[in-house]
Amino acid sequence: MARKIGSRYTANQILGRGSAGTVWLGEGPDGPVAIKLLREDLASDQELVGRFVQERTALLGLDHPNVVSVRDLVVDGTDLALVMDLVRGTDLRTRLERERRLAPEAAVAIVADVADGLAAAHAAGVVHRDVKPENVLLDMQGPLGPGGAHPALLTDFGVAKLIDSPRRTKATKIIGTPDYLAPEIVEGLPPRAAVDIYALATVLYELLAGFTPFGGGHPGAVLRRHVTETVVPLPGIPEELWQLIVQCLAKAPASRLRASELASRLREQLPLLAGMPPLEVDEPDTEPADEPAEAAGPGEPAAARVRRGAVPLVPGAKPDSNRDTHTSMRVPGPDELAGGARGTARAPRATGAPRPGSARHRAQTRRRRIVLGAATAALLAAVGIGTWLATSGDDGAGPSDTKNSAPASP
Template sequence: MGRKIGSRYTAHQILGRGSAGTVWLGEGPEGPVAIKLLREDLASDQELVGRFVQERTALLSLDHARVVGVHDLVVDGNDLALVMDLVRGTDLRTRLERERRLAPEAAVAIVADVADALAAAHAAGIVHRDVKPENVLLDMQGPLGPGGSHPALLTDFGVAKLIDSPRRTRATKIIGTPDYLAPEIIEGLPPRAAVDIYALATVLYELLAGFTPFGGGHPGAVLRRHVTETVVPLPGIPDELWQLMVQCLAKAPASRLRASELAARLREQLPLLAGMPPLDVDEPDAEAQADEAYEETTPEPREQPPRRGAVPLVPGATPSDANRDTHTSMRVPAPDELAGGARGTARAPRTPGAVRPGSARHRASARRRRVTLGVAGVVLAAAVGAGAWYATSGDDADPAAPDNRNSAPPVP
């Protein structure tokens, strides 16, 4: 027995769950659909329901081949739902977890599709605000593209905007997922189209490397890296592609490309990437990053390292550290940051098991060595003092007394 959603739709089975709600396989007047049913506490928020209705026209008008279309928005009692196209396939996160990293040609083709979707949305005045692999669907029934990639479609348009409001923003500080948040959002500026470009460039970096450029450790540390750190180059990709990525990961929003420009320039790179295998990249020391991030935020010892977290998209999810005290202002990238090569320097060569200089593990090891040397110095100073006292006390002792320092204790 299905669950009725409004008067026109029936939800049959759950396809997936997210922080904002549950996606169901449903049926409508025109056939199968996907129904995203938002959480009940959101449906009871009258402010959100009002925003939901206001955004209806914009979301329904967003029609593009690379966008998962929205057919209807349903407000019925405790039900608040988006009725969308049903895509027969999987999401990009699932593929990434299975393959770890993608061949550059396939990765660039997928990201170019998503850039097309963003170009259409931005032209309609819609900012996605939550671009990440979970929100990219791969149509397994569509024709194969460059590198054997399936057509990519972007979904969940408008969800972040619907849920966000001044009251909710004050409560949660930041809305989004830490690994993909643009610096200007962390700094408290209003989200513009450039935040989607930054997030998409982060997704491309992750597809190529197997990890995001600023991820790992405590969410507060991740947010800080977005604002303060320079992206580490990836070895083995053409210089033109690397410069595209760095430009789209620029701290200053005005330095980034527009979505249409990014899509076109990514497709220009596809012939150079044909047949190139997945990159062999030295992954960062996740455990050491977690140790370092925890040491920065927690003075007390801990039993287990903190897990890599996410800033909640909506209230009620895992709390996050959105401390902005350590953040610096945005800046335009320097020329050396835009430099890269076909054989970049993402990780210095090292022997197996050796610690990479400058890595989190290297810095943690250096701190431990400083502590060890400090303790050793104290012990050495105490030993020298004790030896001097012992020698002096021996000179002052009775000459007739026996010297037992090198003899065994008397047998009783």
């Protein structure tokens, strides 16, 4: 059902829903547009609305081929809406869910596009703060790039900052999507441009591997991994590309590349990646193999055992498997962050290998024990026969034959 947005725009059809609001296909004075209608609780906060309107100049000033441009900001009664360019395509999350992982050439080309968009934003003093596949749009009507990749555009600038208004959250709160949060955000530091680089490197890792480097399980466990663990290498990609990912996932913000540098360095890798198929690697487990999962409650799905078995960092926080949803949690204290083991993050399993503790893994273990037992029995039998032969005479008489022979005459 169509609805008016301000005096100049009409929202005709819902295109999608996110954590901050609903995206509509709309019509304006200059033709089709995308209208992001923000949640009513955001629109009803007058202080927040006034603060967001102050960001209008920065948002309207972002003009780059790899950024979804904001055309207008509408404040009308309970409606707070961003009017944006309409991109004919899909978001990167949808493609990733369909294909699970992308060929390295396509993945790098997409991330290089996004890095170019971030470079323009950072030059204008704007930090995105919520870079993730859901906020990357693929223009299906644009020219194909390396690896058959469609042009990528970053969207939703300013939305994370809107949700993270001081009136809505305190300095002890974290607003963001756990899988992509830079360590300095987890530690309560203000977000700078480097947080976008960390998140984008996480997206690149996810496009290559099919999973994020520190995600999985309880949100608190995810936050801990960002701070305490190092990233697990991905097999089969050029060393220089891997070093780029490692540098952009550095714990220290100053060690990461700037967006323009990242875009340039990634494009240098494209000739080395031409024709390379998607990586063959399975997602790691969400908990250590030596820590049994907690039993699921009555009527609870088996998958809940994994989520509930993960290490909680924030007391009372609930597992959140939807990465499209901002998670609000308090900033963990130094003692909580230091409580986890420092080391390498969850290592990917070899393709086809069973998960530790699974029924397939237990059956495989039983088969190995049976084979080992049979081999041991055969070895013991062989040793016994060898001992019997060693105690026999040259004539082949056994011990019983010697024992029962007649004594010699005196």
